[in-house]
Structure formats: C-alpha cells, structure tokens
Amino acid sequence: MNAKPELDEIQRNVLSRLRKIEGQIRGIQNMVSDGKECEDILIQVRAVRSALKSTTSLILKRYVSTCYDKTMEGGDPAEAKRKMDKTLQVLTNFIDG
Template identity: 40%
Template sequence: MEESKNQCTCADNSLEHANHSEERAPLVPRTSDEKRKIVNRLKRVEGQVRGIERMVEDDRYCVDILIQLSAVQAALQKIGFSILERHTKTCVAKAIEEGHGEEQINELLKVVKQFK
C-alpha cells in the first residue's frame, strides 16, 4: 500500500482517485528546486496576507488594503499557473502519450475554468 502513494495516479481512470485528488501524486515528481521555489513563493504570499491583516487592525485606508489584496491574488494566480503549466507538460502529456489522455484533458479543463 505504501508503494501506491509514491506512484502517479494522474492517469488512473478509477473514480476512487477522482474523488480523492489530495491523495494523488504528480506523474513526474517535483524536483527539490521546484518544491523550494513554490514553497518560497507561498511563504511570501503568507507574509503579504499577514501584512494585510495588520493593515486592517491598524485601520488603514481601504484602497491601500485593496491594492495589497490584489497583489496577493496576482501572486497566487502566478503560482497556480506555474503548477498548471507543469501539470500540462508532464501528467497530461504522459497520459496522452499512453493513449488515455481524455480524462486528464477533461480534468485539466475543469480546473482551468476555476482560474478566472
């Protein structure tokens, strides 16, 4: 059972994995450098959010808070697109090569719709 956690299930067509996406791993594991970059970006966003919290507590001007909120949203979107790009180039491409890409493409399109 432990071995299955290390295997990619992106191309797995079972409903079990479709309903438990948090348990799935990428087809091509992220490198240490990729993980480090993503985590560092997320930590910066976390710092920005804490700064916004202080701005609210200090009763700062609404427009200043909105500008910072916009910056956080942009940063998160950039991180999301980076992960989306990697997923497309690895997991989706591999599933297509192996002849079972339709579910991966549908899943990708569904998540892309969430990125407005």
C-alpha cells in the same frame, strides 16, 4: 527528456511564492488591525491577487506537465483520453478564475 528536475523547481518556486503570499496576508491583517487607510490596504490586496494569479499559473503548468507525463506512460488510448479530459476540465475551471 526528463522533466522531473524542472517540475521539482516549479514546486520549490510555488512553495516560496505561497510563503511570501502568506506573509503579505499577515501584513494586510496587521494593516486592518492598525486602522490603516483603505487605499493602502486595497493596494496590498491587489498585490496579493496578482501574486496568487502568477502562482496559479505555475501550479497549472506543473499539473499539466505531470498529467501529460502520466498520459504518455500508458498504452491504453481510452485511458489516455480520460486523463487528458480530466486535465482539460481542471484547466477550464481556472481559465476565467
């Protein structure tokens, strides 16, 4: 099974989401500059946090898929274990983030 097209689609989705988040951040900057109500600003901050969380999940999905593919390429079990350990380390850093 060739996962490359799926990974490319995830990458396009991530980039699209990041552009949207960038626009949301600019909107928040404008709200602060314009002296908008704190509650309204915080609602937008919460929306950005949620968008970042879902984008992070997609990035991790792509990362794990790519790492798995690279791990399966080689025939050296020690190298495969090293790669999977690195993947697990990255995932562990983001579990509660």
